[in-house]
Amino acid sequence: MSTDVLKALAANPYPDPDHPLPKPIMVGSGILMVATVAFCAFGHATGIGRTAEAAPVAVASRDLVFTENDDHTLTVRDAGRGDAVVSNFDAEDGGFIRALVRGMTRNRTRYGEPAVGAFRVSLSKDGGVWLQDLGTHQNVDLRAFGPTQVQAFAQFVRPEQGKR
Structure with a gap:
């Protein structure tokens, strides 16, 4: 042309x-x-044509409450042990953890659940790490986000802690 x-x-x-x-x-x-x-x-x-993955078989799990404080720090507490502090993150640390928990908390409010509540971090038999919202029962396979993000949550659960 x-x-x-x-x-x-x-x-x-x-x-x-x-x-x-x-x-x-x-x-x-x-x-x-x-x-x-x-x-x-x-x-x-x-539900016809939809797929749903069942919750993993956990070899270890831990129920945690994530709290973002006024000074922008993040406190992780063990919901099963009297809210004992498991970890603290400065305002610059734990970005992936904050983002994922914020998103799941926002999802809670969409389903009419209270914004504050526990999440279960589980290690599965096949080496996967899962985050489950105990209010909405939503499961997230953290392997989808890569090994660094898997380790960010795996640090909270060790197989010797046993199953809850």
Whole structure:
């Protein structure tokens, strides 16, 4: 194509009033959009076509409460041992832990659960580390975020602590 033709196409892009999109394309696109929304709603309502992964079989777990303080530090407490402090993070540390717990806490409020509550960190037989919200029963496989983030939560649970 010559430069003049390209300039003419750029100045008057398709479709224009003289060349509208064909009606069969517009009708077909509309039907496709409505069908997609209908199938998604049907799957969500009935569970057909959805997959759900069962909670892992834990070899060790620990129930923890994460509290962000006014000075932007993060305190991790053991919910099963009288809220004993497990770890403290400065304002600059524990970014992944903060972000994940904030997101799951925000999800709690969407389901009508109280924002404050315990999370269970579990080590599974296959070496995975899982975070479970005890209010909504949402499970997150931390391996999806990489080994550094797995270790961020694995530090709270050791196999010798036993199962709770």
